[in-house]
Amino acid sequence: MKIKNYKELAKIAGCGVGTISRYFSGGSISDDMRERISAILQQNDFLFKKNQEQINVTLLIFDKTSKWTCQIIQFLANKLANENTVVNIVLVNEDKNLFDLKLQTLQQQWNMKIIIFTSYYEDVSNLLKKYENNANILVFGQQNNKFQALYFNFEKIMYQLVTSTALQAKAILYLSLGTEWKTLYRGYFKASNDLNLMTNYLVLTGDDYETDLTLLTNTIIDKHIETVICVDEESYFLVKSIKKIDLKIINVIFDPNLVTNYLISNQAIKINFNWIIEQVMTFLSSRIISNEQQEIPIEIIV
CATH class of the missing domain: 3.40.50.2300 (Response regulator)
Structure with missing residues (x-):
C-alpha cells in the first residue's frame, strides 16, 4: 500500500496527525503506538518519507560531561538546526539499565541517528557492547573500532x-x-x-x-x-x-568561536569546526565515515 502523507498514515494507525508528527520528530508517544507506526512503515511504501529529507538526531550526553564538550555540543546543535535536522538532547548516566532503556527507545524512532558524547567516561564500550556495528550510532570523543567515531587524539x-x-x-x-x-x-x-x-x-x-x-x-x-x-x-x-x-x-580547553567556526584553545590549539560538521553530516546521510577521517585534525598555533 502507498501512503502519501501524515493524514493517511494516522488513519491507518488509528491515531491523530499530531501523534504521527511526534513520531517523526522524536516526541513523546506511547510505546504501543510507536511500535504500531513502525510496523506500518515497514510493511508499506510511505511516499511522504521519500520527499522529506528531514533527519532526527539525538545527542546522548553523560552527566559528567566536561565544559568544553558541552560547548562543542551547543555549537553542533546550533549548526545542525540549520541543516533541516531535528535535534534532541538526552542526558544519561552510568546506570546500565537506564542507558539501555533510553537507547532502545531512541532506536525505535523513525530515521533516528544517535551521537554519543563520551567525554571523561572511559567505560562507554561496556555500555555499548550490545549495539556494536550499529550504523545509526556515532561515538564522539573516543576511538572505537566497533562504531563510527570522531575523536581528539x-x-x-x-x-x-x-x-x-x-x-x-x-x-x-x-x-x-x-x-x-x-x-x-x-x-x-x-x-x-x-x-x-x-x-x-x-x-x-x-x-x-x-x-x-x-x-x-x-x-x-x-x-x-x-x-x-x-x-x-x-x-x-x-x-x-x-x-x-x-x-x-x-x-587545553577548547572555546567554540561562532564567528570563525573554529575551536580555539587560548590561541594555542586550533580546530576547524566545519571539518567536524562535514563528518557529522556524512554520518547523518547514512554514509560511512572512513577510519582515516575519524581522528579530528588540529593545528598548533603557539
Whole structure:
C-alpha cells in the first residue's frame, strides 16, 4: 500500500496527525503506538518519507560531561538546526539499565541517528557492547573500532603542543587540579623525554585554595617555570591568579568561536569546526565515515 502523507498514515494507525508528527520528530508517544507506526512503515511504501529529507538526531550526553564538550555540543546543535535536522538532547548516566532503556527507545524512532558524547567516561564500550556495528550510532570523543567515531587524539595534541612550546621555553609545567587525564599526560611525558626536557608535573587537590596556590607558586619559582600547560579550567584560573610572575599560560580547553567556526584553545590549539560538521553530516546521510577521517585534525598555533 502507498501512503502519501501524515493524514493517511494516522488513519491507518488509528491515531491523530499530531501523534504521527511526534513520531517523526522524536516526541513523546506511547510505546504501543510507536511500535504500531513502525510496523506500518515497514510493511508499506510511505511516499511522504521519500520527499522529506528531514533527519532526527539525538545527542546522548553523560552527566559528567566536561565544559568544553558541552560547548562543542551547543555549537553542533546550533549548526545542525540549520541543516533541516531535528535535534534532541538526552542526558544519561552510568546506570546500565537506564542507558539501555533510553537507547532502545531512541532506536525505535523513525530515521533516528544517535551521537554519543563520551567525554571523561572511559567505560562507554561496556555500555555499548550490545549495539556494536550499529550504523545509526556515532561515538564522539573516543576511538572505537566497533562504531563510527570522531575523536581528539589528546596524546598527539599534547605531544605537538609541548614540542611547539619547547621552541620558546624549556621549563614547562603540566598542571592539573584534580583532573586525571592519562592521555594528555602520556603526550606530555613522551614529548619531554624525546626533547630531553625536565618533566614538571603537578596535580593539585582543589581542597584548599590557599594551599594549592602556595604550592603552585613555589613550584613555579623553584623550578624556574617559563610556561604552564593547564589541562582543566580550574587550574587555568588558579595560575592566572598568581601575581608578579612572568610566564606563559596555555590551557587545553577548547572555546567554540561562532564567528570563525573554529575551536580555539587560548590561541594555542586550533580546530576547524566545519571539518567536524562535514563528518557529522556524512554520518547523518547514512554514509560511512572512513577510519582515516575519524581522528579530528588540529593545528598548533603557539
